Amino acid sequence: MTFFRRALGATALATAAALLSACGSTKPQPAPLESFKPSQVITTVWSKRVGSIDTPISLAVTKDAVAWASEDGQILSVDIKTGQERWRADAKAKLSASVGSDGRYAAVVTTDNELITFDQGKVLWRERLPGRVITSPLVAGERVFVQSVDRSVRAYDVLDGRWLWNYQRPGGDPLSLSTPGLLSAFRDTLVVGQGARFVGLDPLKGTPRFDFSVSTPRGTNEVERLADLVGPGARADDEICVRAFQLSVACVEMNRGSLRWTRPQSGTQAVAADDTTVVGADGADRLSAWKTENGEIRWRVDRFTHRKLSAPAIWGKLIAVGDFDGELHILSLDDGRTVARVSLDDPLIAAPVVSDGLLLVATRSGTLYALRAN
CATH class of the missing domain: 2.40.128.630 (Lipocalin)
Known part of the structure; x- marks a missing residue:
């Protein structure tokens, strides 16, 4: 279930479903099949x-394998073509975010805010994080990238767990959406959501390469103005298309780092895209x-x-x-x-x-x- 919470606070305000539903007591009936x-x-x-x-959760799909995990910490990687098990791991803890993998290395985050990284199912290292994480880690380029609920992004060395950098856009919104956000890669650029802003980072340094808004939040209060980018983003050739929560759908031209188009739509789920x-x-x-x-x-x-x-x-x-x-x-x-x-x-x-x-x-x-x- 989806929650709103203050970026630096600890109390969930309400579920998204309750806040987006009408005030009346009659619940809309689902369309029949x-x-x-x-x-x-x-x-x-x-x-x-x-x-x-x-x-x-997110499915961690690489060239020939897919990994996913249960809430109690069981992690499984299988061959995509056959379903044959490649490796299995146990985080021995309840998970809040799972699973990111590049095919060899995999990472999850526990409800106790512990980042655990595996090599072919064997624990490499554990690191305590400063805040709650619900977006699946991204494992790429021998690094592990983690996005917290407060939108901060941290990078670690996949081999030894050494902390490399932290990024958080200044002047963030007072509320953030407690649902998996945008955290992906395009060639040598790390792509993250910061509220309604689409940010491209240098994965080696954590410095911004581009930063722009895909939508303009509207509303009379903090909840109505929430427009976090919902993950996962949808890759369409040289574009990434993304949902801004309860506001719009947009496509970004990644080679230029610029907005191609945006259209209003008050949805809450991620979008899909191809080149057409x-x-x-x-x-x-x-x-x-x-x-x-x-x-x-x-x-x-x-x-x-x-x-x-x-x-x-x-x-x-x-x-x-x-x-x-x-x-x-x-x-x-x-x-x-x-x-x-x-x-x-x-x-x-x-x-x-x-x-x-x-x-x-x-x-x-x-x-x-x-x-x-x-």
Whole structure:
């Protein structure tokens, strides 16, 4: 569940769902599942399970492996093509953020604010962090990057845990969104969210290369003005597209470090993107698709209203998006038609990821499915 909290405080104010819902007592009813004639066959290539997961995670996908973790600290890395186990680890603690990996090294953060780094499943080092972390660490370039709830970003040497630098943009907002934020890499630039600002850092020094706002927060109070960038960002060739919480969707031209376009949409989940299309759902679960090049609308569908849609994934000519009931909806990228539906063992707990033609989806029960479109 999503919380707001003061950047330097310790008390959660309220859940996002409660603050974004209407004041009336009647809860919106989810749209019923539509009837349709399937035109796409989806098969399960393999599935693996760790323990249950109650808080959002990220799937750590590299060239040939994927790693994920349960809330109680069980970490598993498997071969993407076969599902064969590569290594397994146990953090021996409840996790608040999991898991970041470059294929060899992996990092998680415990609820006691301890950063633990592994080498092929064996503990390398542990380091106490100064604040709470819920965004999965990023492991890249023999460094571990960690973003705290107060938006500060710290870098450590992956081999020995040596602290390298800390970055926090001055003059931050009084509130921050306690949900996984933007922390990724584009070539030799570390990309982080600082409120509604999109910041590119030198990963060696922690100094800014560019810094600009993707949206202008609006509202009469601190909660209404929250516009943190929601992770993960969606890579589309030389662009990264991102959601500004409850405000807009935007695409950034990374070679220039500048905003390409932004469009209003009051959603809370991350978006998906490829070189033609950006897809995301608004707060009422109306799904929209925009042209990546200029932000022009391609189509909208409202068949899934109030079904609590997950972040989507673009899967070749398909779109995959989960709902609150454990249904995975497969749509046509061209026009949003439903072409297939897959029943999972639980709702999604991570943004779906596409790798080597397979769709990887993780559920609250801790099951990771690798699906193929035939």
